[in-house]
Amino acid sequence: VLHSAVKNRFRETARLLVKKGANVNSKDENDDTPLHMAADSGNLVFVRLLLDSGARVDARNDKNSTPLHHAAGKGFTETVRALLKEG
Template sequence: GQTALHKACIAGNAPLVKYLLDKPVPVDPLDNSQRTPLYFAAEKGFLEIVNLLIKAKADVNSLDRREETPLFKPAGNGHVNVVRRLLDEGTDATRLD
């Protein structure tokens, strides 16, 4: 299943993400596919949410079941600003899919 933080990231609800992170809630919970909230925010190109999660110390190199990091989807979806932000934080750009 997914946490409230997952759902807020998927919906692009930055105020709710900020509220939840201020509680605090775990920043890197895993869903059934081993994906963190950062994975979904990055995939959808929600830079503000990506920034909030990184500020809260989200793991930018977490791996899902397919061994993909949060960098894979935004790179494929053309979310250049998210890709830049993740690379600035040290995401491993050498991983292969």
């Protein structure tokens, strides 16, 4: 459910899910975490929410990519900075 909230940019839903204990490091069918999805869209608000809630910046998906790879590959400079600061 958290993956869907991040993907669809439902900020308040994501915030509530995290507050209620949703696993911020859960993986989808591609082993992407919610942080991978937030980084892939360059959504700094979600990236910060997830990082502040314990998301692993070094999580790897089934292609061995981290959220940093996603953000850098799309040129999301501020997102890259936030991820580098954490990891």
